[in-house]
Amino acid sequence: MKPTDPLLHVLGQSLYVDDLPEPAGLLHAAVFGSPFPHGHLRGLELATARAVEGVVAVLTAADVPGHNQIGGMVQDEPLLAAGDVHFVGQPIACVVATSREAAHRGVAAITAQIDELPGIFEPREAQRLGHLIIPSRTMQCGDVDAALRQAAVVVRGQTRSGAQEHLYLETQGALALPQEGGRLRIVSSTQAPTAVQRAVAGVLGVGMHDVEVDVTRLGGGFGGKEDQATPWAALAALAAWHLNAPVKLILSREDDMRMTGKRHPYDADYAFGLTADGQFLGWQVEFYQNAGASADLSPAVLERSLLHATASYFIPNVRAIGHCCRTNLPPFTAFRGFGGPQAMFVLECALDHAARKLGVDRSVLQRRNLAKTGDVQPCGMPIRSDHAALTFDQAVAHFHFNEKQQAIAAFNAQNRRFKRGAALMPVCFGISFTSTFLNQASALVHVYTDGSVAVSTGAVEMGQGVNAKIQAAVAGVLAIAPARVRLESTNTGRAANTSPTAASSGADLNAAAAAQAAREIASRLRSRAALLLHCAEEAVSFQDGRVNLNGAPTEWTFERLVQSAYMARISVSAQAHYATPNILFDRATESGVAFAYHVFGTALVEVTLDALLGTYTVDRASCVHDVGTSLRPDIDRGQVEGGIVQGIGWMTMEEVVYQDGRLKSANLGTYKVPDLLAAPELDVRWLETANAPSHVTGKAVGEPPLMYGIGAYFALLNAIRATGVAAAGLQESPMTPERALMLLTGDGP
Amino acid sequence: MPSAVSFLLNDRVVTSDAHAATPVLDLLRGPFGQKATKEGCREGDCGACTVLLGNVRDGRLVYRAVTSCLLPLGEVAGQHIVTVEGLLGTANAPTPVQSALVAELGTQCGFCTPGIVMALTGFLLQAPHLSDDEAKLALAGNICRCTGYAPIVRAAAALAQQHAHLLTQDIDRVPGLIATGTLPAYFVDVPQRLQRLHPLPRLLALPPGARILAGATDLLVQGPHGLLEQDVVLAAQLVDDDVTLANDDLLIGAGVTMQQLAHHPLFLPFVPDMPEFARLIASQQIRERATLAGNLVNASPIGDFAILLLALGASAQLQGPDGLREVPLAEFYLGYKKLDLRPGEWLTALRVPENARGKHVAFAKVSKRTHLDIASVNSALWLDVQDGIIAHARLSAGGVAAVPKWLRNASEALRGLPVNGETARLAGQLARAEIAPISDVRGSALYKSRLLERQIFAHFDRLFGVLEGVP
Secondary structure, eight states, X not given: OXXXXXXXXXXXXXXXXXXXXXXXXXXXXXXXXXXXXXXXXXXXXXXXXXXXXXXEEEEOGGGOSSXXXXXXXXXXXXXXXXXXXXXXXXXXXXXXXXXXXXXXXXXXXXXXXXXXOOOOOOHHHHHHTTOBSSOOEEEEESOHHHHHHHOSEEEEEEEEEOOBOOOOSSOOEEEEEEOGGGOEEEEEOOSOHHHHHHHHHHHHTOOGGGEXXXXXXXXXOTTTTTSTTHHHHHHHHHHHHHHTSOEEEEOOHHHHHHHSOOBOOEEEEEEEEEOTTOOEEEEEEEEEEEEESSOTTHHHHHHHHHHTTTTTBOOSEEEEEEEEEEOXXXXXXXXXXXXXXHHHHHHHHHHHHHHHHHTSOHHHHHHHHBOOTTOBOTTSOBOOOSHHHHHHHHHHHHTTHHHHHHHHHHHHHHOSSEEEEEEEEEXXXXXSOSSGGGOEEEXXXXXXXXXXXXXXXXXXXXXXXXXXXXHHHXXXXXXXXXXXXXXXXXXXXXXXXXXXXXTTOHHHHHHHHHHHHHHHHHHHHHHHHHHHHTSOGGGEEEETTEEXXXXXXXXXXXXXXXXXXXXXXXXXXXXXXXXXXXXXXXXXXXXXXXXXXXXXXXEEEEEEEETTTTEEEEEEEEEEEOOOSOSOHHHHHHHHHHHHHHHHXXXXXXXXXXXXXXXXXXXXXXXXXXOTTTSOEEEEEEOOOTTOOOOSSSSOOSSGGGGGGHHHHHHHHHHHHTTTOOOOSXXXXXXXXXXXXXXXXXXXX | OOSOEEEEETTEEEEEOSOTTSBHHHHHHTTTOOTTSOOSOSSSSSOXXXXXXXXXXXXXXXXXXXXXXXXXXXXXXXXXXXXXXXXXXXXXXXXXXHHHXXXXXXXXXXXXXXXXXHHHHHHHHHOSSOOHHHHHHHHTTOOOSSSOSHHHHHHHHHHHHHHGGGOOTTSOHHHHHHHTXXXXXXXXXXXXXXXXXXXXXXXXXXXXXXXEESSOTTTTXXXXXXXXXXXXXXXGGTSOOOEEEETTEEEEETTOBHHHHHTOTTTTTTOTTHHHHHTTSSOHHHHTTOBHHHHHHTOOTTOHHHHHHHHTTOEEEEEETTEEEEXXXXXXXXXXXXXSOOTTOEEEEEEEOGGGTTSEEEEEEEOSSSSSSOOSEEEEEEEEEETTEXXXXXXXXXXXXXXXXXXXXXXXXXXXXXSSHHHHHXXXXXXXXXXXXXXXXXXXXXXXXXXXXXXHHHHHHHHHOOOOSOO
């Protein structure tokens, strides 16, 4: 058996950045961050730090030879602060030393003279004061004002959803290795090698071709290493460039938690109009996105919120407004779902509100209003399937939703202390980068003369199994065993101008490109075989590592054919480029076909609440998920299961606490993610449908399942309400045991 | 103190002259070059650095899964440390644990995986029963951010089934696990090899200025830097780790670990539900190393065992230059992290009075996450009930004051009252009147007040079931 990633993982032989053999003369870097959320940097006292034993250099903004700028979408993020500081933990200086401990001692010896300025931490306040990163955006359709005037039922309210720490188990880090001729090789734990390459080239004032970025794998990403892996790689590169020595920078867990951004907290206002019998008429929603101190990916995250403002439903009249609010917190960033979960939470809260007003179960409103084929979304893109309703109905049937509701009602009538609750959560999630240009990928496939194959793409493996999917796709095209196909590290020298591995699209894009390259090679091999077998090309096929003639095996193996092609001076390598067809989103008009397709599914989440203590268990999460025709359903199951639990974490125990701009939940002792005992029983079923659309690897599966977790919030609300309390005020997640108890005691909103 | 520590690292004897407080994780990944063991949090909360710690206890080689980030070097002197590298046998093939994780895709990004492998191997070595429940307990200290745990649970279930016929509680499992390939063959010789190594020597007195590491599962969370600049001694050099009876009172040696006490046959008559309560306290990896003394002397206002032992009316036995003295725990805590502990004194044992045995005891703890979390509020209630009337009561609570709090007024007011819902309600109200919680990351002051009141209610509900319903 060939070593694959899972086998290397269990043997402890997978190498992450901090595990790589350390080159002679390796130096270690650590980062001094701003102690204040906002202020004017008047001076730095660095002499003490420089005198610390082992400290080799302390670098500041003045040491940046090129542009002191790493902003991706907006050039508003210096690598090292100069002039003003905008959040606690914002990098100001980089200490380089002979050991990690010495580097940290050096950091501790730095003092900064900062005139503190008032900070803004709430997005509504930032919006009121005009602190916006981009002009506010509106996506609309129909006439929402008229719809709200005419609606029999209108509910209005506010919601808040909290931040979420990625908690990738491997913290951010990079290793910068000076090469001959002033070049740099950087091993980075990044989802976006090209972003690192571009930022390092800019910071050093060199060409991108002078910077090679290499990624073998990440110990988890979840979006947290899309833009936010860049500063640490750039700082390591800056130090390596200055000192002409290899430099490693690995963030400690606490530095990582304090210095990097998380899932955006959102505040929102809504007005929701329905007919008396529960048909959705009008939806006005205003998102106040807490973007943090710089743009990072916030505008794109907000765009996805706007594009998911109606969640899984069809609403004819919509006005969705988004404010990208600049605050004095670390730049919030991509996190699995990328603004989609935040938007869906608001709509599900409003739906809950409307259901209470109409006196019906929320599932009645959900089912009645699911988007179906031909329903046009506010951006103008039509829905192209009925999978929303299909998954919903299958979930209701498979998981006996109606019977469970009755059983829960009976249980709750008999028990005063413990209450159960359940909620259905439909998900409709658009697949593609909403920045249309990012929907491209390239792949380089080499077949060696022994018939073994090496594939390079822009996809970064971070546990989601993209390598295995690309491997399966290429092996499928060449009709050879997957073990004969090896995925190379992701390297900017072999795959240039790559899009980040994000937006659930890593496999869609990169496997398509790799399959295309493999098809080119297969085509050349087929020509060669036709020549050798004296037949038409159409008569040649490949199967199980052999060449078939008219469907019957010949004595030609794949290996022998490759050898023959090589001897005949035919290239058995190919580079291919893939661009998702038929998508175009136009920001000027806020309209277009933003997505290649939508992924649908419906989950049922069940909980038990201790109404005395406010504690609870999430007992079970079941879903019917639309994965298309998957190349690796085993991997997809892992994505669904992991996504659900992460989503439940976001809705329940994961609470990021800032106080006056300082992170109070800055370690694993204070920030809790689901452990094994908190994880519910999971039941994942695939949508049963005769005509699943075909994609190279099956439908994208990385992000959508996270949003099933939103069901946990409403299941808990239902259980809380089973005690008789209204819980009718501001809806705020996560539903920690504290929030639950405050609702139960009447102290809550 | 000797300048070097020798121990068995996988199949070779290694020696380190690092400071005794140095976390073993740093030595593994640093000088010993064993990079399979991962650093995830350095506070025992993620389990990525889990290793097996083996030593001979009562003539038997015993292995425990522990987090190496909180394991001070001094403590492993003469013991066996097993990392993932040490599981690879001569056949160079994955063990059944590793194969099960691959088969179930119980590994995605892989960073937590070495810790999961070690926790599962520890489960097969040490769990009293190879049940799903024990497997979950063994894994409860390991965070996986990718899988949602389902495939890991499936792998554990498969392993338990696969090993069930080999293992019973009272047979040494090492030979059987070697036979299944779960452990490499060198484990056979480990007891003999450990005999040639030595723990740090026993001390008669606390060296002046020295800090005692009694498990260090909290001290190392605060970072080793301070510790590395002072002299330290290991608790094992000063105190016993036995649970014994003395005149019918229970004497708990200060070196006893949480795990030891939670399942000790002499302690269970005092707190019959202790195994259940223990699940709420840390994780198995931590309970295997955290000591009673550490938990008490650490003086955290939310120390779980401090709360429980306060309700049991325990006393601290202190040894010092002036001999032995005993202080009731209720008087031991003077202020935030301030103890009635004189210079040169150390805690040698805890005494639980015999009259605490066989009465009603309840412990509750609420935190953001039920397991392996620090309490927002924890509390305990001990009641001596005669003919339905409370003869004697002790209530204690954590997270509501600067110290682990004996709720004196509420305790005394309960005497002579009948056991019923009204009394429970009154107890909660009295308790609220004598606490002063603060708002912090673990909850608002109002929440903590409400929570304590309701926990006390829940204690009565648990013990007497007379309180069907919410106040």
